[in-house]
Amino acid sequence: MKFIDEARIEVHAGKGGDGASSFRREKYVPRGGPDGGDGGRGGSVYAIADRNINTLIDYRYTRIHRAKDGGKGMGKQCNGRGADDVYLRVPVGTVVTDRDTGERVADLAADGQTALLAKGGRGGLGNVNFKSSTNRAPRYAQPGEPGESRNLSMELRVLADVGLLGLPNAGKSTFIRAVSSARPKVADYPFTTLQPNLGVVRIGHEASFVIADIPGLIEGAAEGAGLGHQFLRHLARTRLLLHLVDVAPVEPGADPVKDVRAIVAELKKYDPALAAKPRWLVLNKIDLVPEADRERHIAAILRRLRWKKPHFVVAAISGEGTGALVSAAAEFLSQANADESQAA
Numbered sequence: 001m002k003f004i005d006e007a008r009i010e011v012h013a014g015k016g017g018d019g020a021s022s023f024r025r026e027k028y029v030p031r032g033g034p035d036g037g038d039g040g041r042g043g044s045v046y047a048i049a050d051r052n053i054n055t056l057i058d059y060r061y062t063r064i065h066r067a068k069d070g071g072k073g074m075g076k077q078c079n080g081r082g083a084d085d086v087y088l089r090v091p092v093g094t095v096v097t098d099r100d101t102g103e104r105v106a107d108l109a110a111d112g113q114t115a116l117l118a119k120g121g122r123g124g125l126g127n128v129n130f131k132s133s134t135n136r137a138p139r140y141a142q143p144g145e146p147g148e149s150r151n152l153s154m155e156l157r158v159l160a161d162v163g164l165l166g167l168p169n170a171g172k173s174t175f176i177r178a179v180s181s182a183r184p185k186v187a188d189y190p191f192t193t194l195q196p197n198l199g200v201v202r203i204g205h206e207a208s209f210v211i212a213d214i215p216g217l218i219e220g221a222a223e224g225a226g227l228g229h230q231f232l233r234h235l236a237r238t239r240l241l242l243h244l245v246d247v248a249p250v251e252p253g254a255d256p257v258k259d260v261r262a263i264v265a266e267l268k269k270y271d272p273a274l275a276a277k278p279r280w281l282v283l284n285k286i287d288l289v290p291e292a293d294r295e296r297h298i299a300a301i302l303r304r305l306r307w308k309k310p311h312f313v314v315a316a317i318s319g320e321g322t323g324a325l326v327s328a329a330a331e332f333l334s335q336a337n338a339d340e341s342q343a344a
Contacts, residue, residue, distance in 0.1 A: 005055065005056060005155065005156040005196070005233075005234070006056065006153065006154065006155050006156070007056040007059035007060045007063075007153070007154045008063065008099065008151070008152070008153050008154075009059050009062075009063050009064070009065060009088075009151075009152050009153075009154065010063060010064045010065070010149070010150070010151055010152070011045040011065050011066075011088075011117045011118040011148075011149070011150050011152060012045070012064070012065070012066040012067065012118065012147060012148075012149045013042055013043060013044050013045055013067050013118035013119055013120040013121065013147030013148045013149070014042030014043040014044075014066070014067040014068045014069040014070060014083045014120045014121065014147045015042045015069040015070065015120075015121045015144050015145070015146050015147050016039050016040070016041055016042045016069070016070045016120065016121035016122045016123040016124060016144030016145045016146075016147070017038075017039025017040040017041075017042075017069065017070035017071045017072045017073060017080035017081075017123045017124065017144045018039045018072050018073065018080075018123075018124045018141065018142070018143045018144050019036060019037070019038050019039050019072075019073045019123065019124035019125045019126040019127065019129075019141035019142045019143070019144075020036035020037050020038075020039075020072065020073035020074050020075060020078075020126045020127070020141055021034070021036045021126070021127040021138075021139055021140065021141040022034070022035055022036045022074070022075035022076075022126075022127070023035060023075075023137070024075075024076075031136075033128075033131060033136065033137070034126075034127040034128045034130070034131050034137065034138055035075055035076055035077050035126075035128055036073055036074075036075060036077070036126030036127040036128050036141050037073035037074050037075070037076070037077045037078040037079040037080065037126045037128070038073050038079045038080065038123050038124065038125050038126050038129070039070055039071065039072055039073045039079070039080045039123030039124045039125075039126075039142075039144045040070030040071040040072075040073075040079060040080035040081045040082040040083065040123045041070045041082040041083065041120055041121070041122060041123050042067065042068070042069050042070045042083050042120030042121040042122075042123075042144065042145075042147045043067025043068050043069075043070075043082075043083035043084055043085050043086060043120045043147075044067060044085045044086070044116060044117075044118060044119050044120040044147075045065060045066075045067050045085070045086045045088065045116075045117045045118040046085060046086070046087050046088065046114050046115065046116055046117060047087075047088045047089075047090050047094070047096060047106055047108060047114070047115050047117055048087050048088070048089055048090070048108075048112065048113070048114045048115075049090060049091070049092045049093075049094065049108035049109075049110060049111055049112060049113045049114075050089040050090065050091070050092070050111065050112075051091075051092050051111040053089055053090065053091045054091055055091065055156065056090065056091065056094070056154055056156055059088070059090075059154060065086060065088060066086070067083060067084070067085060067086045067118070067120060067147065068083040068084065069083060069121075069144070069147075070082055070083050070120070070121070070123050070144060071083075072144075073123070073124070073126040073141070077126070077128055079123070079126075080123060082123075083120065085120070087114075088117070090108060090154065090156075091156050092108065092109065092110065092111050092113075092159060093108070093109060093156055093157045093158055093159045093237070094106075094108045094154055094155065094156050094157075095107050095108075095154070095155045095156075095157055096108070096115065096117065096152055096153070096154050097152065097153050097154075097155070098150055098151070098152060099151040099152060099153050100150075100151055105117060105150075105152065109159070109237075117150060117152065118147060118148040118149060118150050119147065119148050120147045120148075121144050121145035121146050121147040122144070122145045123144050123145075124141060124142030124143045124144045124145070125141065125142045126141050126142075127139065127140060127141045155233055156234075157233050157234055157236050157237055158196055158198060158212055158234045158237070159210065159237055160198060160210045160211060160212035160234070160235075160237065160238050161209040161210050161211070161238060161239055161240065161333050162201075162209060162210070162211045162212070162238055162239070162240045162241075162242060162329055162333075163211070163212045163214070163234070163235035163238035163240070163241050163242070164176065164211065164212065164213045164214065164241075164242050164244060165214075165235065165241050165242065165243045165244065165263060165267075165279070166243060166244035166245060166246075166263065167245075167246070167259050167262075167263065168215070169246065170244040170245060170246050170259075170284060171244055171246060171284040171285055171316045171317070172213045172214075172244050173197070173213055174316040174317050175213075175242075175244060175282070175284065175314070175316040175322070176197060176199045176211055176213045177199075177316075178316045178317070178319045178322050179199070179201050179211065179322050179325075179326050180199025180200055180201050180202075180211060181199060181200065196212055196213065196214045196215075196234045197212070197213040198210055198211070198212055198213075199211050199213070201326050201329075201330075203326065203327060203330045207330050207334070209329065209330060209333050212234055212235065212238065214232070214234050214235065232267075232270050232271070232274065235274060235277075236271070236274060238277065239277070239278070239332075239333060239336055240277070240278050240279075240280065240329060240332055240333065241277050241278065241279040241280070242279075242280055242282050242325075242329070243260065243263065243279050243280065243281050243282060244282045244284050244316075245259060245260055245281065245282065245283055245284060245301075246259070246284060246285050247283045247284065247285055247286060247288075247289060247297065247298070247301065248285050248286075248288035248289050256283075256301055257301055257304045257305055260281070260305060261305075278309075278332070279309065280309060280310045280311065280312065280325075280329075281302075281305075281307055281309065281310070281311040281312070282311070282312050282314060282325065283298055283301065283311065283312070283313045283314070284314055284315070284316055285315060285316070285317075286298075286313050286314065286315050286320070286321070287315035287317065287318060287320065294313075298313055310328065312324065312325045312328070
C-alpha cells in the first residue's frame with residue numbers, strides 16, 4: 001500500500017430536525033391544545049485513532065464526509081429521531097488542523113482517542129413547549145440548528161522514540177536494517193528512501209524502542225529542493241535524533257562538516273523546537289577510511305564542528321559500532337522516561 005501521510009477533507013455535521021407545530025384534534029377531547037414534538041439532533045462527525053490503520057490513504061480519495069440530519073418532530077408530542085454520528089478512523093499519531101483558521105482541532109496520539117470534528121445541530125422545539133396561560137394555542141415551532149462544517153487537513157506524525165536525520169546516501173536505511181528487523185530499500189543513489197520507515201530495536205529480552213528513518217534532507221529543502229520538508233513532521237514526536245554523516249563521501253568536493261551545518265540550518269528553518277531536540281552525531285561509513293587515518297580524520301571533523309555532544313563512529317553496513325550506539329540510546333530513553341515519571 002502506498003504510504004499517505006497527509007490529506008485534506010471536508011466534514012459536514014447534520015442539521016437538527018425542525019420542531020412540529022400541531023394540535024390535538026380528537027372527537028371527545030375538547031380544547032386539545034398543542035402537541036408538536038421536538039426535532040431530533042443532527043449527527044456529529046468524530047475522528048478516532050485506530051492502531052490497525054497505518055496511512056491516511058482512505059481520505060486522499062474520499063474527501064467529503066457528511067452526517068445525516070435529525071428527524072422532524074411530529075404530532076402527539078413525538079420527537080424526531082436523532083441521527084447517528086459518523087466516526088472517521090485514522091492512524092495513531094494523526095494531527096487534525098482547521099485549514100481556514102489554522103487552529104489545531106485534535107492530536108490523536110493514543111489508540112482509541114476520540115475528537116469532535118464537527119458538531120451536529122440541535123433539534124428545534126415543538127409548539128407544545130411554548131404553551132402558556134396567556135398563549136394557549138401557540139403556532140410557532142423552532143427550526144433545527146445547522147450543523148458545523150469545516151475544511152480540515154490531516155497529517156500523520158509517526159510515533160517513534162528515535163529519529164534518523166541526514167543527507168541522502170548518508171546510510172540511514174542501512175543503519176535501520178542493521179539495528180532492527182525493518183527492511184527498507186537500499187541502493188547507491190540519492191533519495192532511495194521515498195517514504196518513512198519504522199523499525200523496532202530490541203535490547204535484550206525486555207528493552208526496546210522504535211526508530212524512524214525518513215527520506216534524506218538537503219540544503220535548500222525549505223525552498224522545495226529534493227523532497228523538501230514534507231517528512232520532517234515524522235520526527236516531531238521523537239525524543240532523540242541521530243544525525244548520520246557520511247565520513248567518506250565519494251562526490252568530489254563533498255565536506256562532512258558542511259553537510260552537518262546545512263542540515264542543522266534546514267532544521268531551524270522548519271521548526272526551532274525540532275532543532276533543539278537532543279541530537280547525537282553518528283559518523284558512518286568509517287570502514288571506507290583507511291584504518292591508520294581514522295582517528296585523525298574523526299578528530300578533525302569534531303574539531304571543525306566544535307562538537308561537545310555525544311558522538312559515535314559506526315559502519316552500518318557491517319554493524320560495527322552500532323551495538324554501543326543503540327545501548328546508549330536505550331539508556332537515554334530510559335532516563336528520559338524516569339525523569340518524566342518524577343515530574344508527573
